[in-house]
Amino acid sequence: MAEKAMCMSTQIPDDEDIQRENNVRGLTMLGHFGFECLPHQLVNRAIQKGFSFNILCVGETGLGKSTLIDSLFNTNLKEKKSSHFNSNVELKIRTYELQESNVQLKLTVVKTVGYGDQMNKEGSYQPIVGYLDAQFESYFQEELKIQRSFVDYHDSRVHVCLYFISPTGHSLKSLDLLTLKSIDNKVNIIPLIAKADAISKNDLQKFKYKIMSELVNNDIQIYQFPTNDESTAQMNSSMNKHLPFAVVGCIDEVKVGKRMVRGRQYPWGVLQVDNENHCDFVKLRDMLLCTNTEDLKEQTHTQHYERYRCFKLQKIGFTDVGPDNQPVSFQEIYEAKRQEFYDQCQREEEELKKKFMQRVKEREIAFKEAEKELQDKFEHLKRIQHEETIKLEEEKRQLEEEMMNFYKMKAGSETLQTQGYTNIKKDKDRKK
Ligand SMILES: Nc1nc2c(ncn2[C@@H]2O[C@H](COP(=O)(O)OP(=O)(O)OP(=O)(O)O)[C@@H](O)[C@H]2O)c(=O)[nH]1
Numbered sequence: 001m002a003e004k005a006m007c008m009s010t011q012i013p014d015d016e017d018i019q020r021e022n023n024v025r026g027l028t029m030l031g032h033f034g035f036e037c038l039p040h041q042l043v044n045r046a047i048q049k050g051f052s053f054n055i056l057c058v059g060e061t062g063l064g065k066s067t068l069i070d071s072l073f074n075t076n077l078k079e080k081k082s083s084h085f086n087s088n089v090e091l092k093i094r095t096y097e098l099q100e101s102n103v104q105l106k107l108t109v110v111k112t113v114g115y116g117d118q119m120n121k122e123g124s125y126q127p128i129v130g131y132l133d134a135q136f137e138s139y140f141q142e143e144l145k146i147q148r149s150f151v152d153y154h155d156s157r158v159h160v161c162l163y164f165i166s167p168t169g170h171s172l173k174s175l176d177l178l179t180l181k182s183i184d185n186k187v188n189i190i191p192l193i194a195k196a197d198a199i200s201k202n203d204l205q206k207f208k209y210k211i212m213s214e215l216v217n218n219d220i221q222i223y224q225f226p227t228n229d230e231s232t233a234q235m236n237s238s239m240n241k242h243l244p245f246a247v248v249g250c251i252d253e254v255k256v257g258k259r260m261v262r263g264r265q266y267p268w269g270v271l272q273v274d275n276e277n278h279c280d281f282v283k284l285r286d287m288l289l290c291t292n293t294e295d296l297k298e299q300t301h302t303q304h305y306e307r308y309r310c311f312k313l314q315k316i317g318f319t320d321v322g323p324d325n326q327p328v329s330f331q332e333i334y335e336a337k338r339q340e341f342y343d344q345c346q347r348e349e350e351e352l353k354k355k356f357m358q359r360v361k362e363r364e365i366a367f368k369e370a371e372k373e374l375q376d377k378f379e380h381l382k383r384i385q386h387e388e389t390i391k392l393e394e395e396k397r398q399l400e401e402e403m404m405n406f407y408k409m410k411a412g413s414e415t416l417q418t419q420g421y422t423n424i425k426k427d428k429d430r431k432k
Pocket of ligand 1: 060062067112114195198
């Protein structure tokens with residue numbers, strides 16, 4: 001019973017707690033205290049610091065990426081046309097400083113170049129994935145530094161990916177599905193039907209429906225405008241139904257009645273970019289730049305970057321809980337990792353030593369065998385040489401003997417010759 005009572009006391013506040021809570025004084029606001037200005041302080045600081053926003057535009061060459069960005073910021077960001085003959089997909093990164101009233105915006109636009117132009121499109125998504133990961137990695141490295149400098153750090157993590165879908169009216173291409181699947185857990189994706197003026201209104205609705213069902217069937221997550229904030233919930237939930245936005249880009253102005261409007265002039269009329277009945281350009285601009293910019297940045301940090309960070313730390317070996325499901329501190333993990341590393345080094349050292357000894361032994365055996373072989377060869381040669389010497393000495397002896405005999409014979413013949421010569425002389429003398 002006593003144990004139960006103790007347990008309960010931790011969950012249900014006792015009388016003392018309630019009394020303490022009741023003792024918290026609520027101030028009746030009779031005058032001006034100043035903390036109502038806290039939000040203004042934040043606004044002023046943010047305005048002073050300026051804002052940054054990073055957009056990634058992915059889409060086939062000539063689908064209107066640059067024109068749409070120009071239309072969104074009502075400016076001409078002066079881009080050269082890209083070639084259709086790139087052997088690989090590349091990324092063009094540009095940073096612009098923009099200003100509207102007193103608000104400074106550092107805008108980074110990353111655009112694909114050559115996307116969809118290759119025969120083999122299998123690896124087309126890789127440079128995009130590589131870029132997204134590289135920006136996360138750069139932020140991660142900054143976080144890990146002992147002396148971090150986030151004040152002047154340019155956060156280049158991509159806040160939104162505008163994915164340009166070709167206005168075929170049929171379905172998504174396999175390249176679209178492959179790329180979207182590879183990046184949907186790394187960036188907030190807003191799908192757009194590019195050059196939507198190429199499709200009739202009826203076909204557009206069917207195409208939108210087809211795209212959304214294909215995304216669902218392939219389990220591709222796209223950015224959902226948040227509906228948890230009362231002030232924007234209604235608008236955002238109605239906007240979610242309009243996805244993918246059918247956009248038309250144009251910065252040229254044409255005359256409609258007495259007004260100049262941004263639009264595309266056709267023989268049958270003018271398509272006004274800023275007219276919500278003509279296309280979803282205004283919806284996109286409002287959602288992107290007026291209502292959900294901060295949410296896109298927050299999602300990038302809390303969802304996508306967090307996933308990357310978690311993956312990286314787990315890969316290094318860090319966890320929040322140990323095998324017994326108890327929380328483990330950074331220090332404990334570090335010590336355990338150090339010990340593990342030390343043990344591994346020891347093991348490897350032992351193994352290397354063993355291998356070294358084994359090799360030394362093998363070498364020694366090999367040396368001994370070689371030495372023996374050389375010794376045998378030497379003995380063999382010595383024997384041959386000895387036999388040769390004996391043979392030569394025998395030959396020498398025989399030759400010497402022959403020479404002796406020869407000299408003897410020569411001496412004998414010389415004696416005979418002298419005797420014969422003396423006898424002849426004597427005969428001659430006698431005859432005389
Ligand atoms: N009909 C139509 N044409 C458009 C639209 N947007 C852009 N264009 C035209 O399409 C052509 C290519 O537009 P860009 O904005 O250069 O296309 P991009 O995707 O940036 O092209 P690259 O940078 O070369 O990949 C230009 O002639 C634009 O005027 C659109 O919404 N509708």
